[in-house]
Every structure is written in structure tokens, then in C-alpha cells.
Amino acid sequence: MYPWEGVSEFVAVADCGSFTQAARRLGVSTAQVSRQVRNLEDRLATRLLYRTTRKVSLTEAGRLYYQHSRSVLDGLEAAEQAVTNLQSSPQGKIRLTAPVTYGEDVVVPLINDFLARYPRLEITVHLTNQTVDLVDGGFDLAIRLGRLKNSSMVARKLASRTLHVCASRDYIHRHGAPHTLNELDQHNCLLGSNDFWRFREHGRERLLRVQGNLRCNSGKSLADAALKGIGLVQLPDYYVQHYLDEGSLLPMLESFQEPEEGIWAVLPHNRHLSPKIRMLVDHLVAATAPA
Template identity: 35%
Template sequence: MDTILGIKTIIAVVEAGSFTAAGDRLSISKALVSKYVGIVEEQLGVRLFNRSTRKISITEAGKNYYERVVPLFDDYSELVDNLAEHETSPRGQLRISAPVTFGESNLAPLLPELINRYPDLSVDLHLSDKIIDMLEEGIDLVIRIGGVDDSNLIARKITSFPLIMCASPAYLEAHGHPTNAQELEQHTTIIDSNFRIGFNWPLMNKDGEPSVAHVKSHISANSPRAVKEVVLASGGIGLIPEFVIEEQLRSGELVRVMGSHKTLEFGMFAIYPHRKFVPRKVRAMVDFLIEKFR
């Protein structure tokens, strides 16, 4: 067995937490992971993991091995990457995690162009609105819309997406157009439960004066796309990220409400582990995102 493959396997098991998850991360079977770990342990003459029928746990020797070998593996990967940089394009599998709505509507349509540009690259796209553990899941790059709290990660801001208050023409014809926070409070709104603001919508008028509308609602959803569909059905006024409703605003299916006021905007971030070496495939993807969205 190749020494580098053994090192990669140990790192994957430690970070993923199990032979099965490490196998998924490396695209090999659980049995092969177990075999590779056994070979490394035999070569070193120490036990790196304690096994039971239900779980594994890392030994003290395993912790020491992992802590010492990760920077060595990063240095090796950086060396190989730098030597090949002027000879080949980014290559290998790039595992990306992105929010469901953004991933489906905005990111997925761009992937064919990415692969045409970098034919030696493959993309494994995971869509989830939950916060994930990048190391445990074996994710190379996370695209997040909103805040970034983990100081162990590098967050590169790509762009910002404003939230837009909007409604259907039929709803506005029936209920009128609000012009300030007090009038907005008399309308029915649709709440996106992903937002921490809840029923308190912050506003700022064209003169920079802030206010808060304490809105009322009978419908909430944890998906901006679902909120959009309720608003399209004349269910009320929604506060929706601009990228979700661009097409409907252009077609006139939705109308911007209180256009002279601003509300929140969310940053779009590309996030990757805080390590000295950033793989070229990750750097290429970040540059691609900046080109397409900034």
C-alpha cells in the first residue's frame, strides 16, 4: 500500500469519526479502510484506534500521529500542487456544500461551465440548510449565506444579497401598498423562520432613519422558495432574498413593496478549513464564484 494513501486514510478516519464515514469520504469500502488502517498500524507497531462492535476511538498514539502527520500531508499536497500548477488544470473531486434553494437555483446551473473550464475536475454537490462539520463530512468548500461563527474556518466574502419586501399584484390591489412601518404592520406577512428577526422587520428609509415593523403572520416556512410560493399565491407580503425572486420581479409576477426602504442583506461566503495549504481545486472554485457573483 502506498504510504500517502495510508496517511490519507488515517486522517479521514480521525476527522470523519468512523471507518464507514471515512470510506464515503475516500470513495472506498469500509473493509478497505479497515485494511489500510491495519497496515499502517502494523508498519508503525502501535495501535492507532480502539475498535469495538459499535464504535472506534482514537488512542493516544493515534492522536500524536494525526497531529504530526496533518501538517506533513499538507506540505506534501502543496508541493505536488505547486509543481503541477503550470502543467495541469485543477483536478480531482471537489465536494461542495451549499444551501438548498441557492444551490438548486443559482449554483447548479453554473456547474457545467465550471467543468468545461476545468475538465479534470469533478463536483459532488451536497445541498443542506443545516450547519455541517466540514472535516467530519469531508467537505472541501462550504457556501453559506448569512453569518460565519467558526473561527477555525476561513471565510471569503463573495457578495451580498439584499432581502426584498414583495407581494403579488393581486394582493396589493386588494389590500393597498404600505409606505411605512406602521402601515406595514396592518398587512399580512409571510415569515421565513430561518431569519432570527422573526416578526420584527428592521427598515431604513431613504434618509437613513431606522424603524422596526412588528408584523403579523399566519404562515411561516423555513424555506425562502416556499415563502415565495405563498407570496405568489397572494398570501401576503414576504421578505425574500433577491436571488430567489429575480425572475418574478422582472416578469411582474411579484412587485417590490416599500422600494424606498432598505432592510437586511446577507453576505455570501466561501468557507474552507483553516489550514496553511488550500488545494488548487478550492482556490479555482472560489475564483469562479467571485467571477460569477461579485
């Protein structure tokens, strides 16, 4: 009997709050995780976990054992990474998620650069505009845009974005440009996933319900519609900055523009930041920071 058998499985279950998610993280079967944790409890003659059909939680003894085990496993990983760093070659698996367009245009090319430098890594990137649960999904890292709603996450700022209201010269020639927020009622406002556009008026945020004849959850498609004179759009700069710079889209209502928002690398608060994850986040920060 090896004294550390079951410890990795127990810590993974404690981190994930689920035997199934722990098994997914470790790349083994749920039955194996359950068996190893049960053997560990038998060896310690102590119940470490409360199990119900809906959740798994730590007992008092489990919390104490977790604290010590977590620090030991972190030390072991740091020791392994220190040896790996002698060869400047981090290795292992990383799973991350990012929004589709920002992921395709910014994140994935930077991931490819990172992989070219460290080919012994194995990185899985899941692009989705849905806000996925990092723990349930077994993700090490997420790229999130704008305001962070979940305060239990650990976040590091990568860059900033600004929302722009803009339209083509052709649309403005035919319909005029709005100069106040109330004038938006008179315009065809192209919608994404929300019915509201966000502004800053008299120092306060104002959410304004707008209407139009196109709704699409693709920022690129909305930018294309605006370029073709169909209506106004409110989109982040990474969709429209090029068109604003060349003059094919014109900005408007700039005095009501919201301040810059963050673009973040987000990690679960109970997930140890391994050296390879730290190196990846450092790479993303260095590559996306303003010049």
C-alpha cells in the same frame, strides 16, 4: 512493507473523527481503513488513536504524528497539483453542497462553466436547504447564505444578499401598505421555514413574529404567491430583485431593512485547501463579485 502505508488512512480518520467517514472520503471500505491504521500502529509500536463506540480521538503520539503526516501529504498533493498545473488541467473529485434555489440559479451554472474548462474534474453537487455537517457528509465545500453560526469553519465571502419585504400592487390596493412594524399584525405575511421576520429598528436587530395563510420552504413559491396578491413576503434579493426592478412587486418598510448579509464558501477548518478547491473557490468569487 512500504513506510507510507496507512498514513493516508490515519490522516483521513484524524480529519473526519470517524473510520466510516474516512472510508467514504477515500472511496474504500471501513475495514480497509481500520486494517491499515492498525498496521501503522503496529509498525510504529504506538497507539495513535483512542477508539470508543461513539468517537475517535488522537492520542498524544497521534497528534504529533498527525502534524508531521498532514504536512507531508499536503506537500505531496501540492507537488502533484504543480505537475498538473503545467497542463492547466486540475483533476480529481470535489464534493460540495449548496442551498436549492441559489444553487440551481447561481452555483450550479458556475460549476458547469468550471467543468467545461477543466473536464478532468469530477464534481458532485448536493442541493439542500438543510445545514449539513461537512465532515460527516464528506464534503469539501459548502455554499452558505446569511450569518455563519459555526465558528469552526473557514469561510470566504462570495457575494452579499439583502432581505426585502414586498407585495404586489393588487395586494396594496386592497389592503394598503404597512408603514410601521406593528402594522404587520394587520397583514397576511407569507412564511418560509421560520415564524419570524428580521428587521433593524433603532440600530438593533428585531425579530418579529408574523402570521399568514401560506407557509412554504420554497422562496420561488412565496415570490409567486406575492405576485398573485396573496400577501406580503420577506425574501432575499435573488428571489425578488427582478420583480422589484420591473415594478410587479413593490418594496416596503425599507427604513427597517437589515444590512446586507454575506454569501459564503465554507470549508471545514481541518480540511486542507487543495489547489483544485482553491481554484474552484476563486472561480466562484470572481463570478459572483459585484461588478
